[in-house]
Amino acid sequence: MSTTIYYFSGTGNSLAVARELSNSFGSTKVIPISKAITGEIDLSADKIGLVFPVYIWGAPLIVCDFIAKLKQADKYFFSVVTYGGSPGKTNIQIKKLLKLQGIELKAGFAVHMPGNYIPMYGAREKAVQDKLFEKAKTKIAEIAQYVSSGKTGTFEVGGLVMNLLGSTLQSMGSKSMRKADKNYLADEKCNACNICEKICPVKNIKMQDSKPVWQGNCEQCMACIQWCPQEAIQHGKNTAGRARYRHPQVKATDFLN
Ligand SMILES: Cc1cc2nc3c(=O)[nH]c(=O)nc-3n(C[C@H](O)[C@H](O)[C@H](O)COP(=O)(O)O)c2cc1C
Ligand code: SF4
Ligand code: SF4
Incomplete structure (x- = not known):
């Protein structure tokens, strides 16, 4: 079977x-x-x-x-x-x-x-x-x-x-979900490691001038914000300092494109 x-x-x-x-x-x-x-x-x-x-x-x-x-x-x-x-x-x-x-x-x-x-x-x-x-x-x-x-x-x-x-x-x-990535930004902690670009399941992030730029076709899966090693990605004003979540038995490399 x-x-x-x-x-x-x-x-x-x-x-x-x-x-x-x-x-x-x-x-x-x-x-x-x-x-x-x-x-x-x-x-x-x-x-x-x-x-x-x-x-x-x-x-x-x-x-x-x-x-x-x-x-x-x-x-x-x-x-x-x-x-x-x-x-x-x-x-x-x-x-x-x-x-x-x-x-x-x-x-x-x-x-x-x-x-x-x-x-x-x-x-x-x-x-x-x-x-x-x-x-x-x-x-x-x-x-x-x-x-x-x-x-x-x-x-x-x-x-x-x-x-x-x-x-x-x-x-x-759900109608407005894909465009709602305008709330994401990378703060000064970003070191241009590219992981967010590589990890996005729908290739919605492009690095421009060493910063991630969201492209308006987001699934809202939270991979970029939760896996960023610097915790540099924020969603609006509320996520700075909030504890990130990832399943403990899964690694960032499991998601790499
Ligand atoms: C955009 C979004 C919407 C969510 N909506 C719900 C919801 O309506 N009800 C719920 O129980 N959990 C909701 N969650 C939580 C997720 O369903 C839950 O944490 C899930 O296990 C994440 O799975 P993943 O780790 O495979 O991405 C939501 C998460 C996200 C990112
Ligand atoms: S994963 Fe974080 S540190 Fe790396 S490029 Fe993206 S925002 Fe910057
Ligand atoms: S939330 Fe998910 S789909 Fe949207 S940009 Fe981040 S990794 Fe890509």
Whole structure:
């Protein structure tokens, strides 16, 4: 039984989940959506997983674009979303988007991980993160068991209030997301190392006069701001001095283009 997992990840949570699932499945390819979307998408595996973070109670735009490129395939498709507070109805959104391509989502899961949205909050303390990772480990083992046995019908969503609120905010917020990179800037700590340019999954950063310049096609994945070794990237006025977050088992080199 072969499996391919397509993932999107800015700070490593979804990549770590994709890797842990692949370890449980055996013969599994783990492929970044940002690369797969640029070519012919391989759907030859028996099981196809989509693993990615929740953005504004929905799927990242690049994941929606990726799904729109998929050709009809009668395979066992499953989704795993990682989230920091509430996953909203992201798995239902994915089910609907796949249906438009003639694909049936067999199951959708949600894994609670540390939040990474630094414009609103800094990284939680290590003890809190470790507790979440411990719980996630158990959850991932359960998901692996479910998918391996070929069961269907589970579609995990958030609580009722956040789902209602989230659906409205999602449709409003996601439209302006790509252009919203005008809030990023590199401060005087920038030493022109180029890592942000190399790490951006959609090549939205170009170095000009030894400073990063954002190009208006941002996925808001937080990779640039969270991985900058100098903590030189800021989002508006609130992020200076806020603790950065990266999944501890993932390295910057895992993201390099
Ligand atoms: C732009 C953006 C929007 C987010 N929106 C939500 C949200 O609506 N609900 C939630 O629970 N977490 C939200 N988060 C937190 C991420 O879903 C969570 O930290 C995720 O595990 C990050 O995955 P990654 O490390 O693979 O990038 C958001 C993060 C970002 C960057
Ligand atoms: S990663 Fe940070 S230090 Fe390196 S070029 Fe980008 S902003 Fe500057
Ligand atoms: S510019 Fe930064 S936040 Fe936007 S997609 Fe690239 S790495 Fe992610």
